[in-house]
Amino acid sequence: MKKKLLKKDYIKIYTYMLKIRRFEERASQLYGMGHIGGFCHLYIGQEAVVVGVLMTIKNNDSVVTSYRDHGHMIARGLEPKRIMAELTGKSNGYSGGKGGSMHMFSKENNFYGGHGIVGAQVPIGTGIAFTLKYKNQKNICRTYIGDGAMNNGQVFEAFNLAALWSLPVLYIIENNMYGMGTAVNRAAAGSDLYKRGESFGINGTIVDGMNVFQVIDAAQKAGDFVREGNGPYILEVQTYRYRGHSMSDPAKYRSKEELENYKLNDPLEIASQEIIKKKIASKKDLENINKKIIKEIKDAADYALDSPFPADEDLYTNVYL
Amino acid sequence: MPSLSPTMTEGNLTKWLVKEGDLIKSGDVIAEIETDKATMEVETVDEGVIEKLLYKEGEQSIPVNSTIAILSGDNNEEEENKDLPEQPKDNEDSSISTNNIVQKSSLKEKKQNIDTSLDENLITMRQAIRDAMAEEMRKNESVFVIGEEVGEYQGAYKVTQGLLEEFGPKRIIDTPISEQGFTGLAIGSAFKGLRPIVEFMTFNFSMQAIDQIINSAAKILYMSGGQINCPIVFRGPNGAASQVAAQHSQDFTSWYAHCPGLKVVVPSNAYNAKGLLKSAIDDDNPVIFLENEILYGYKAEVPADTNFEIPLGVANIALEGSDATIVTYSIMVSKSLEAAKLLKYKHDINVEVIDLQTIRPLDKVTIIESVKKTNRLVTVEESWPFASIGSEIVNIVQNEAFDFLDSPIKKINSADVPMPYSSVLEKKYLPQVEDIILAIEEVCYIQ
Numbered sequence: 001m002k003k004k005l006l007k008k009d010y011i012k013i014y015t016y017m018l019k020i021r022r023f024e025e026r027a028s029q030l031y032g033m034g035h036i037g038g039f040c041h042l043y044i045g046q047e048a049v050v051v052g053v054l055m056t057i058k059n060n061d062s063v064v065t066s067y068r069d070h071g072h073m074i075a076r077g078l079e080p081k082r083i084m085a086e087l088t089g090k091s092n093g094y095s096g097g098k099g100g101s102m103h104m105f106s107k108e109n110n111f112y113g114g115h116g117i118v119g120a121q122v123p124i125g126t127g128i129a130f131t132l133k134y135k136n137q138k139n140i141c142r143t144y145i146g147d148g149a150m151n152n153g154q155v156f157e158a159f160n161l162a163a164l165w166s167l168p169v170l171y172i173i174e175n176n177m178y179g180m181g182t183a184v185n186r187a188a189a190g191s192d193l194y195k196r197g198e199s200f201g202i203n204g205t206i207v208d209g210m211n212v213f214q215v216i217d218a219a220q221k222a223g224d225f226v227r228e229g230n231g232p233y234i235l236e237v238q239t240y241r242y243r244g245h246s247m248s249d250p251a252k253y254r255s256k257e258e259l260e261n262y263k264l265n266d267p268l269e270i271a272s273q274e275i276i277k278k279k280i281a282s283k284k285d286l287e288n289i290n291k292k293i294i295k296e297i298k299d300a301a302d303y304a305l306d307s308p309f310p311a312d313e314d315l316y317t318n319v320y321l
Numbered sequence: 322m323p324s325l326s327p328t329m330t331e332g333n334l335t336k337w338l339v340k341e342g343d344l345i346k347s348g349d350v351i352a353e354i355e356t357d358k359a360t361m362e363v364e365t366v367d368e369g370v371i372e373k374l375l376y377k378e379g380e381q382s383i384p385v386n387s388t389i390a391i392l393s394g395d396n397n398e399e400e401e402n403k404d405l406p407e408q409p410k411d412n413e414d415s416s417i418s419t420n421n422i423v424q425k426s427s428l429k430e431k432k433q434n435i436d437t438s439l440d441e442n443l444i445t446m447r448q449a450i451r452d453a454m455a456e457e458m459r460k461n462e463s464v465f466v467i468g469e470e471v472g473e474y475q476g477a478y479k480v481t482q483g484l485l486e487e488f489g490p491k492r493i494i495d496t497p498i499s500e501q502g503f504t505g506l507a508i509g510s511a512f513k514g515l516r517p518i519v520e521f522m523t524f525n526f527s528m529q530a531i532d533q534i535i536n537s538a539a540k541i542l543y544m545s546g547g548q549i550n551c552p553i554v555f556r557g558p559n560g561a562a563s564q565v566a567a568q569h570s571q572d573f574t575s576w577y578a579h580c581p582g583l584k585v586v587v588p589s590n591a592y593n594a595k596g597l598l599k600s601a602i603d604d605d606n607p608v609i610f611l612e613n614e615i616l617y618g619y620k621a622e623v624p625a626d627t628n629f630e631i632p633l634g635v636a637n638i639a640l641e642g643s644d645a646t647i648v649t650y651s652i653m654v655s656k657s658l659e660a661a662k663l664l665k666y667k668h669d670i671n672v673e674v675i676d677l678q679t680i681r682p683l684d685k686v687t688i689i690e691s692v693k694k695t696n697r698l699v700t701v702e703e704s705w706p707f708a709s710i711g712s713e714i715v716n717i718v719q720n721e722a723f724d725f726l727d728s729p730i731k732k733i734n735s736a737d738v739p740m741p742y743s744s745v746l747e748k749k750y751l752p753q754v755e756d757i758i759l760a761i762e763e764v765c766y767i768q
Contacts, residue, residue, distance in 0.1 A: 062513065064509070094545075094546065094548075095544055095545050095546035095548075096546030096547070097546075098543055098544060098546050099544045099545065099546065103544040105545035105546075105548050105549055106548070107545070107548045107549050112509070112512055112549070113541075113544075113545070114544075115537070117532060117536050117537075120505060120533060120536060120537055122505070123501065123502050123503075123504070123506045123508070123509060123533065124505050124506075124508055124537060126502075126505070126509060127505060127507060127508060127510040127511075127513070128510065128513045129509075130510045130515075131509075131513035131515050134465075134491070134510070134515060135514075153501065154502055154533075156502075157497075157499035157501055158502050158505065158506065160497060160499065161496070161497070161503060161506055164497070317547065318542050318543045318545075318546060318547040319542065319543055319582055320582070320584075320606050321547075321550045321605040321606055
């Protein structure tokens with residue numbers, strides 16, 4: 001069923017997308033200042049994917065994704081300040097400073113990571129769906145897969161098992177056109193990633209991931225299909241990341257023109273134009289939202305920077321239960 | 322009695338499909354034989370008339386290579402099966418034709434086996450492992466078994482025999498040959514609250530899934546700051562079986578023991594296999610449970626009490642002694658005990674044998690206390706020597722009991738090469754009782 005968007009939904013869409021972007025910009029700044037270390041993969045450019053899906057979910061659904069996870073956590077409703085605290089390695093981050101950018105979790109919000117090994121989250125998400133079915137729960141598990149992981153063997157093992165046992169898992173391929181520095185067409189034989197479940201009997205579809213409204217419609221349909229007990233489904237969402245693969249990537253493998261071209265279709269622009277066109281909010285209203293978000297994210301950064309580092313003895317906790 | 326599996330030493334004659342006086346042709350099925358792994362049909366190669374059946378139906382524990390029937394027209398009255406061509410030995414591999422296998426070994430049959438043994442409390446290690454799983458599954462709906470051939474086939478090594486009948490396909494789950502996929506799936510299901518028992522047909526195949534075991538299962542609690550735990554058991558045969566060569570014979574103990582977040586358990590007999598496995602299934606952490614295939618058929622007295630558990634992390638002093646200590650685990654416990662017996666006879670020295678039972682967490686106290694008493698130490702294990710469990714124990718002991726040592730520690734391992742196929746080389750590769758005796762003599766300065 002096509003989702004009917006209310007006025008508050010439009011505001012929610014814009015707010016979440018903008019929050020993710022402002023958060024990532026601030027994270028980038030803190031990385032540059034040395035407050036965030038290690039690998040840090042930003043979500044800028046891809047906001048419409050996770051926010052579009054967000055609009056179609058039920059609260060107790062589970063989510064699992066790879067290491068480009070900050071946006072997913074914000075969309076899951078987790079607190080930006082505690083995400084930022086994790087990025088800065090502080091004790092009140094979601095993983096107590098032990099996980100970092102790539103390994104964040106919130107069990108109470110059914111967010112199961114944040115996984116650093118390409119493809120590993122796919123059998124795991126399939127297993128979460130296995131539990132849902134085992135316990136006769138009506139929820140589904142949304143398992144995000146990068147285009148790079150679509151060439152990883154365990155993904156196909158998981159597809160086979162999900163189809164074999166008709167598990168309630170929605171696979172969402174976030175195709176941002178590059179697996180690290182390798183363009184999809186240099187890595188994947190056959191361009192239609194969403195068709196890669198066909199031999200297992202898994203249906204799939206593709207959608208423009210720069211347009212949040214199209215993502216909502218496609219995700220609603222795909223989610224309903226899985227929720228109705230039809231087994232797995234694959235939704236490919238075509239998107240683009242504006243930044244490099246990680247903070248340390250100069251992105252020399254693509255042209256400036258290509259990037260600028262995508263920016264003409266900026267997901268935030270598309271959303272705001274639609275909102276203004278529909279007279280749901282004025283440019284000024286949106287600017288006010290922006291100001292509020294900038295403050296919230298600045299507060300989150302301050303919170304993170306003011307937070308204590310883990311104590312030495314924390315090194316040895318949480319190895320065994 | 323044909324040898325129909327790599328580790329088969331004896332077989333049960335489940336059924337004759339021919340009678341005396343029958344004319345048989347090459348390819349006829351003449352009997353059903355229960356091996357240590359399955360019930361198989363046996364075909365004849367030679368032709369003639371069955372003159373005499375030497376064993377009755379239902380007779381058990383007939384040694385491999387015994388004559389079971391005599392065929393007339395067979396010039397030298399050779400036994401029926403002697404000239405059988407190479408039977409498929411590896412019935413855990415897909416190479417065997419399915420019509421050769423009768424999947425009728427049921428829980429009931431198994432119970433009969435127990436009843437016919439001399440002591441009713443003596444059960445094999447494979448039965449003990451099966452019982453441990455069944456008891457825990459009865460207690461907790463969240464426990465399930467997943468792996469290759471665990472259900473309809475009744476277990477590639479007959480360990481899960483009868484479980485499908487009792488618990489059904491929802492909880493005894495046959496998988497495709499996709500170790501990485503089903504291991505990751507089981508781990509995800511554990512994140513979400515189930516308690517899977519993952520059977521690897523052998524631990525050699527766990528290498529296909531080791532990323533999920535280490536990077537997902539072992540690290541999740543730490544990475545999530547204590548939010549998400551992974552209550553899961555990975556179990557299956559580990560180490561050398563019998564002539565299955567390089568890719569199917571390897572001891573993975575030190576691979577897994579290396580990793581924080583995992584517990585590693587190494588039973589040495591039916592008794593501790595049951596008690597330890599029940600603790601492992603109850604444990605809220607990922608546990609690697611390494612079974613030795615050779616030990617599957619060995620019997621021991623095992624309590625029937627469904628609450629019987631042996632805590633993880635506690636070693637067992639299998640034999641008390643005062644002159645030297647052997648620290649060992651898994652199949653090398655029985656070899657060490659045998660060596661200790663011979664050393665007593667030969668030199669009247671009393672060797673203490675410590676069966677570690679769990680490698681991680683390691684019971685250091687029992688090791689140190691023993692060394693303080695005997696002042697001499699030999700470690701014995703099946704794994705390769707480099708960075709082995711013995712290497713770690715040597716480090717612990719030199720650190721914590723240096724002044725108590727009267728001689729350098731001896732470390733016994735397999736040869737530092739891949740496992741060869743030839744039986745002669747295989748024996749040479751593996752630590753033998755004589756090697757253990759020599760090492761004890763050396764640390765005791767006995768010429």
